[in-house]
Amino acid sequence: MASIDLQRLKLAAYPLTRTLTTRVSDMDGNGHLNAIRIGHLYEDARAAFYGVAFEGLPRIRAVVAELKIRYLREGRWPGEVEVATGIESFGGRSYVMVQGLFQAGLCIGLCDTVLVNTAHGHAAPLPEANLAGLERMRLRDVPAAV
Amino acid sequence: MASIDLQRLKLAAYPLTRTLTTRVSDMDGNGHLNAIRIGHLYEDARAAFYGVAFEGLPRIRAVVAELKIRYLREGRWPGEVEVATGIESFGGRSYVMVQGLFQAGLCIGLCDTVLVNTAHGHAAPLPEANLAGLERMRLRDVPAAV
Amino acid sequence: MASIDLQRLKLAAYPLTRTLTTRVSDMDGNGHLNAIRIGHLYEDARAAFYGVAFEGLPRIRAVVAELKIRYLREGRWPGEVEVATGIESFGGRSYVMVQGLFQAGLCIGLCDTVLVNTAHGHAAPLPEANLAGLERMRLRDVPAAV
Amino acid sequence: MASIDLQRLKLAAYPLTRTLTTRVSDMDGNGHLNAIRIGHLYEDARAAFYGVAFEGLPRIRAVVAELKIRYLREGRWPGEVEVATGIESFGGRSYVMVQGLFQAGLCIGLCDTVLVNTAHGHAAPLPEANLAGLERMRLRDVPAAV
Numbered sequence: 001m002a003s004i005d006l007q008r009l010k011l012a013a014y015p016l017t018r019t020l021t022t023r024v025s026d027m028d029g030n031g032h033l034n035a036i037r038i039g040h041l042y043e044d045a046r047a048a049f050y051g052v053a054f055e056g057l058p059r060i061r062a063v064v065a066e067l068k069i070r071y072l073r074e075g076r077w078p079g080e081v082e083v084a085t086g087i088e089s090f091g092g093r094s095y096v097m098v099q100g101l102f103q104a105g106l107c108i109g110l111c112d113t114v115l116v117n118t119a120h121g122h123a124a125p126l127p128e129a130n131l132a133g134l135e136r137m138r139l140r141d142v143p144a145a146v
Numbered sequence: 147m148a149s150i151d152l153q154r155l156k157l158a159a160y161p162l163t164r165t166l167t168t169r170v171s172d173m174d175g176n177g178h179l180n181a182i183r184i185g186h187l188y189e190d191a192r193a194a195f196y197g198v199a200f201e202g203l204p205r206i207r208a209v210v211a212e213l214k215i216r217y218l219r220e221g222r223w224p225g226e227v228e229v230a231t232g233i234e235s236f237g238g239r240s241y242v243m244v245q246g247l248f249q250a251g252l253c254i255g256l257c258d259t260v261l262v263n264t265a266h267g268h269a270a271p272l273p274e275a276n277l278a279g280l281e282r283m284r285l286r287d288v289p290a291a292v
Numbered sequence: 293m294a295s296i297d298l299q300r301l302k303l304a305a306y307p308l309t310r311t312l313t314t315r316v317s318d319m320d321g322n323g324h325l326n327a328i329r330i331g332h333l334y335e336d337a338r339a340a341f342y343g344v345a346f347e348g349l350p351r352i353r354a355v356v357a358e359l360k361i362r363y364l365r366e367g368r369w370p371g372e373v374e375v376a377t378g379i380e381s382f383g384g385r386s387y388v389m390v391q392g393l394f395q396a397g398l399c400i401g402l403c404d405t406v407l408v409n410t411a412h413g414h415a416a417p418l419p420e421a422n423l424a425g426l427e428r429m430r431l432r433d434v435p436a437a438v
Numbered sequence: 439m440a441s442i443d444l445q446r447l448k449l450a451a452y453p454l455t456r457t458l459t460t461r462v463s464d465m466d467g468n469g470h471l472n473a474i475r476i477g478h479l480y481e482d483a484r485a486a487f488y489g490v491a492f493e494g495l496p497r498i499r500a501v502v503a504e505l506k507i508r509y510l511r512e513g514r515w516p517g518e519v520e521v522a523t524g525i526e527s528f529g530g531r532s533y534v535m536v537q538g539l540f541q542a543g544l545c546i547g548l549c550d551t552v553l554v555n556t557a558h559g560h561a562a563p564l565p566e567a568n569l570a571g572l573e574r575m576r577l578r579d580v581p582a583a584v
């Protein structure tokens with residue numbers, strides 16, 4: 001377990017936030033949000049992110065190459081969560097999306113997704129306009145006092 | 147396909163309403179809410195219903211004996227839904243919960259669930275207090291003009 | 293709860309059978325197969341059914357209008373299930389698919405699905421060739437002694 | 439994206455293998471196995487692993503601290519998958535479970551899970567007997583020629 005970038009625990013560091021309701025079916029037998037089902041919350045925010053970051057831009061097809069989910073605190077039902085999303089870095093063909101899951105003001109989980117742009121089933125360069133879109137959605141520096 | 151009780155299409159007929167967010171994972175390949183995944187929305191409202199109807203009453207364990215889901219209109223993501231829940235009827239050991247799924251003010255689906263009360267793995271009489279709790283949550287008559 | 297057609301409890305009555313593995317995520321907090329998740333087993337067999345019944349025939353798009361799931365016995369994990377599928381009846385634009393879920397030789401559940409054929413988003417007549425395909429997949433009479 | 443340990447791509451390197459059927463609901467709109475739903479296949483094999491590795495040993499409660507899923511090839515439905523599971527390393531309170539997902543003989547994905555042993559909601563030392571159980575399930579060296 002690598003150490004955690006403290007910036008990632010702050011809701012204000014992420015340019016986009018989405019509020020979702022948890023479901024009783026998200027829980028496992030222990031009465032807490034299940035490690036895998038939480039993935040659908042991140043996935044939903046990821047899909048919504050594109051509508052904002054790439055609005056009016058060329059439509060790309062990115063595939064998930066790697067998904068890393070960290071569980072910091074046990075989440076609960078019933079209750080809403082906020083899924084915060086931003087871009088950590090990007091190269092010519094891929095980018096790293098970073099997300100935080102917040103409940104009652106606390107960060108309960110993190111998700112890092114490596115996405116690869118594809119065309120006709122192969123990795124392909126990201127269009128310039130989309131790179132600019134990703135740049136606008138970078139994770140922000142939040143002063144330590146916040 | 148039996149005919150539909152028009153009362154069931156009115157949000158005001160149900161004593162309890164719960165707002166949930168749809169998820170991109172609820173959709174199937176056609177871009178509409180999937181017939182099975184919709185079941186988790188009804189299930190969530192069913193679990194929340196108990197907290198209201200049976201608050202302070204004996205804790206019972208009811209199992210699903212039958213589930214009938216009707217699709218009236220295609221639902222969409224992103225978007226919220228309202229899941230409305232009430233009781234249609236009950237006997238000594240079982241009861242019928244009825245639900246409506248509403249999106250943008252329209253009823254897009256119905257769910258009827260037959261639940262059987264159990265104790266030690268067998269059907270068992272419902273406690274009087276819980277029967278009274280179910281009675282208070284009956285579907286309401288809504289004037290035709292509404 | 294209507295009475296059950298005893299024919300439906302016999303694996304041999306269904307023209308098509310499919311073996312699937314249950315998953316730990318299919319269980320709910322009670323340690324039994326969850327009422328909604330079981331729906332994905334029926335859904336999988338439904339999708340596979342088309343590959344057999346309509347092989348080489350015009351491709352149609354049917355949507356689920358109604359889904360009725362009955363739970364006869366509690367299912368368990370780990371373990372395989374057999375999902376048996378057949379056609380109960382059909383009209384010009386719709387048909388009723390019936391399924392049985394079997395575990396360790398016992399019928400643990402039933403599913404009846406009303407499907408409506410559509411074209412361009414509206415109900416549409418089923419092609420003659422597909423009607424013949426459905427006819428070949430009707431539920432079979434099994435002698436009482438079996 | 440870090441480089442991949444080639445040992446991880448060999449089915450024979452893992453001490454335990456489990457065969458599961460994919461479901462039509464595992465696919466996303468692109469017709470391939472969905473990145474999140476694949477998680478339930480790994481989860482299932484993880485649950486089954488305990489029955490073998492810890493058979494007759496003290497029952498422990500481990501929670502997922504981190505989950506890293508890598509997608510190497512697109513998986514398909516219908517079709518079986520083999521989920522192979524082993525232990526990469528362990529310390530006093532936690533261990534790293536590693537898994538490979540194979541379809542038609544090819545490794546299509548990898549999963550690394552960091553699990554923390556808990557007692558009364560806090561991290562707790564693993565019993566000696568369970569450490570020995572983990573030792574027996576270590577990933578194996580497979581000669582390069584295999």
